[in-house]
Amino acid sequence: MTSAVSAPTVSTTSPARGLICRACGAEFPLAAQHACFECFGPLEVAYDQAALARVTRADIEAGPQNIWRYAALLPAGQNPDTRVTLDPGMTPLVSAPALAERLGISAPLWIKDDSQNPTHSFKDRVVSVALTAAKELGFKRFSCASTGNLANSVAAHAARAGVPSIVFIPADLEPGKVITTAVYGGELVAIEGSYDDVNRLCGELVETDEFEDTAFVNVNVRPFYAEGSKTLGYEVAEQLGWRIPAQVVIPMASGELLTKVDKAFSELVEIGLVEAPEGGWAVFGAQSAGCNPIAVALHNETDVITPVKPTGIAKSLNIGDPAAGAYAIEAVRRTGGWMDYANDDEIRAGIRLLAETTGVFAETAGGTTVAVLQKLVASGKLDPAKETVVYNTGEGLKTLDAIAGQVGPTHRIKPSLRGAREAGLLG
Amino acid sequence: MTSAVSAPTVSTTSPARGLICRACGAEFPLAAQHACFECFGPLEVAYDQAALARVTRADIEAGPQNIWRYAALLPAGQNPDTRVTLDPGMTPLVSAPALAERLGISAPLWIKDDSQNPTHSFKDRVVSVALTAAKELGFKRFSCASTGNLANSVAAHAARAGVPSIVFIPADLEPGKVITTAVYGGELVAIEGSYDDVNRLCGELVETDEFEDTAFVNVNVRPFYAEGSKTLGYEVAEQLGWRIPAQVVIPMASGELLTKVDKAFSELVEIGLVEAPEGGWAVFGAQSAGCNPIAVALHNETDVITPVKPTGIAKSLNIGDPAAGAYAIEAVRRTGGWMDYANDDEIRAGIRLLAETTGVFAETAGGTTVAVLQKLVASGKLDPAKETVVYNTGEGLKTLDAIAGQVGPTHRIKPSLRGAREAGLLG
CATH class of the missing domain: 3.40.50.1100 (Rossmann fold)
Known part of the structure; x- marks a missing residue:
């Protein structure tokens, strides 16, 4: 073979x-x-x-309301009859004004919610x-x-x-x-x-x-x-009305997703389907503090990745020896982006902040990305006056343990008006 | 108010x-x-x-790829700007030939997979x-x-x-x-x-x-x-190419979902959007053995529902005093359908059978519906030679405990070729 x-x-x-x-x-x-x-x-x-x-x-x-609308830009699957597929894609691009306000972002902020795929991840x-x-x-x-x-x-x-x-x-x-x-x-x-x-x-x-x-x-x-990840770039551009956003924030495990979204944007410009935004687009990468070899290499001004032994709750990002790390660094440097990482408490807070402000319940990878977004704004690396798309790549139901100790019922009562009154629900 | x-x-x-x-x-x-x-x-x-x-x-x-394409048939939401919504709907209608074969169904069998909504239920x-x-x-x-x-x-x-x-x-x-x-x-x-x-x-x-x-x-x-449930009828008809299937199998809690799918089919015929299928359509209802007051009333040839104290793993169906039970019985009788119920072991087996044959991972309600489908075929109440749509209303990730003891890794090995060989993975 x-x-x-x-x-x-x-x-x-x-x-x-x-x-x-x-x-x-x-x-x-x-x-x-x-x-x-x-x-x-x-x-x-x-x-x-x-x-x-x-x-x-x-x-x-x-085309269909899934990734196969881009079949002519993919290496396989042109014939619908021979596809092996659950028909993923065309997941929601969710406007996030309340999250933007909480983070001090003045331009439009979007969540590309890929938890909405058939098995709930990208x-x-x-x-x-x-x-x-x-x-x-x-x-x-x-x-x-x-x-x-x-x-x-x-x-x-x-x-x-x-x-x-x-x-x-x-x-x-x-x-x-x-x-x-x-x-x-x-x-x-x-x-x-x-x-x-x-x-x-x-x-x-x-x-x-x-x-x-x-x-x-x-x-x-x-x-x-790896080419399948390009569809996460194509869809965002199409859903914005055939525009590329000024900034994207993407979680990194192998680093490949980040490079492929960047590749998708480049392809769309090259083949004339969209115009490059004024000033280009900047690509930002998010890791967890428990597994941050790509971000650390960037911070150390090298593209040699030193493998780590991963720890921490963002298990879906825990690739200690990331295959595409150097290519991710190249894309981030070339586009004027940056990378950062968040610790477990920040990741948990990111999950809750995203849920409370958008109704999107992300797994730890999504919490990581939101937490890093917050850091990038605070450090001035990401411009709060430019349109930004944040990628949520997975579903909170798969990592319930991460927040199980943090959220729960706000009241527990007996099944009566008296119970409701004693809990303060009736003023 | x-x-x-x-x-x-x-x-x-x-x-x-x-x-x-x-x-x-x-x-x-x-x-x-x-x-x-x-x-x-x-x-x-x-x-x-x-x-x-x-x-x-x-x-x-x-219209949009969600329930609001049917706004002109719904009581509210005609103006997109005033909707309170996660834009649910237009969930997949999955062809299920392997499941049909396992159950001895010769006509087309479909799963309407409503676990694919934003919070993963109908x-x-x-x-x-x-x-x-x-x-x-x-x-x-x-x-x-x-x-x-x-x-x-x-x-x-x-x-x-x-x-x-x-x-x-x-x-x-x-x-x-x-x-x-x-x-x-x-x-x-x-x-x-x-x-x-x-x-x-x-x-x-x-x-x-x-x-x-x-x-x-x-x-x-x-x-x-309650009217929102009509969209589960509209979508199936549209996704079949503006046809109503001969048979539908629907889980029952209050019984309202069943009555509204039936109402949706009736409306589509009345307003001329689809033709009634030859011989009409038959509506089947599924409950769990731990909470079966509607099915028991039908079996007892009454439409007076005797409330029960629910038990069993299908918690999303556990309404012991179902508000629309009598109306569900009316719809089932009128259309020539039937109701049945499944016990917890059958529900677990239903979850696994559906997952193995279709790639759809249902919560206990979906396992209940598949288990009841199997009973309806075995008892001759459902015609295996007629096209059938089965509704999966929720996501398996929400009821993991139901099958946690039943499925898991098939092998556990050391990280080496020797480990793989000892586990029999290398012949």
Whole structure:
């Protein structure tokens, strides 16, 4: 399956022309390959720019209310009949005036609420693209290394498609994410170690004969997987009326989501679907204090990431050795953005602040991003007079433990008017 | 607020012409009134049929991707600027061929997956309509009596709208539903009693001076609230290409959802938007064995509901004294449907069966409905050769405890190829 010569390839209507090494620029055919044969650098999808340039706003607007409206800008899934998908995407862009006021932001502030995807995280986007490519490439089993949300999504996609799955997670995940993966009935392997251990093992398993027919969405089909994140850039631009916001704040685990939103904006400008905003756009990255290797590298004015052993409640961001960290730093530097990180108490406060002001209940990753937004405003790194979009990538129901001790009933009463009166509810 | 003379009324562009008593037919103006002044019977919204008949498929299809595309068929919310809403609706209608095969159903089977609403249950629909009406009627605080999902939805809607909320729940609710309400920062009152106790107390509070400005979505603005459920009928018909399915299976708590889906189908036929299917449509109701007063009354060939003290894991269905039970029985009898109930083990199995075959993770209410579907096929009450739509009204993440002991990792290994080999993952 790793040979590009004999393996099946993705749809002939794909605008992708091949895979390209992000380090040395070497090009390879579209296949299940994730590292450069020349320099071992990471690969990403390269497109036929002429094909992309033929896409119009009207084409997109006439498409379905999900990520597949952008199929002509994605490497796989042009044919609806061969998609492996829960049809994620077109999640709400929520106006957040009360949150803006609380933070001293005078320009429009928006929450891109990706908790509203089918399995309640942005991972449904990348999984739909990866597994659709995987099916086109002939794989017979679906897999991933996951901090939780990805496990949920791969198991659910496999169940919908009727394809076997085997999912790898750290043994200490939040119960919500374990049950929500196991319920779909696939194999679920708990590994006694960190996410980085899980990822390393999957990198070894993918080379074995027993896993030859297995697509690991974030290992051997990673270039396709990563492209799914572009839809979080496309949608924001379309939902703003085909405009790119001046500032975006994005949570970072591997750092890939941040680079792909930036790539999406660049593509939209290049192919003429939107005009670049005056002064360009600035990309900001959010990590937790328990796992902040990318932000620390930026603060230390280097692009060499020093891996860390993750701690803290933002488990979905706990990738201590982030694959796309250096690329995230490049994007942030190039666009004039910044990165920062929040500790567990700040993350909890971020979850509550977002919920109270917008009605959006985020998981710890979303709390992290809101807490970092607050820091970026306070430090002057983010301009409160410029339009800003904050990405919430997951659902609070999956990380209830994080705030379980902090919120609860404000009153407990007997079932009578007398009980209500004694609790002060009747003045 | 209960006087129709001096109170503000809903939008003048509303197609609603007043409230009508379901028992005696007496009519009243559109106001915050839920019981007939003549006979104390329950009120529902009556429409100007001529106004409804002007609505076209094209009007609806040009509307937003949420319940408000049907605003011209609802009692409030015609003006987008005055809506109190998270924009719920247009949830997926999921084809379920693998589930059909497992159950011996030969015709198309669909899951209407309403876990995909903003707070992950169908309650967002009724709350959006009720609170929009409440705002138009001049209320200053939002409230409800809830088994959990309604509490989540009211608290989130209030946070988004910046309006105070006070929500009443039984003290023994699932932790997920308590935290997911409390996080929005409103008042949350835990009552030491059953849902029926909570509901009774809210009926008393609404008459007090201190609650004069408070809209209880399912008490004093209940007629508006109930109409929101019609959108679950409209959407299924539109998503099937403007057709009504031959059979629908719907979970019952108060019984109101079932009656309103049936009402929606009737309206669509009356105003000429769809043709009635040959042989009409049959409506089936699902309860749990721990709270089955409506189904038992039907089985006993009466329409007098004997209240029960609810037990069992399907807490969102645990209304022991269901307000619309007799009307649900009427709809089921009239359409040639049936009702049945499932015990806790069957409900758990229903959750897992649905997840494994469709990728949809339902809360206990959805497991109940799937388990009852299975019984209805086995007993011959539901025709496996006719197209069927099953309603999943809530999200599995909210009732994790129900299956926490049943599903989990299939393997636990050390982070090495040797660990994988010892667990049998490498043949």
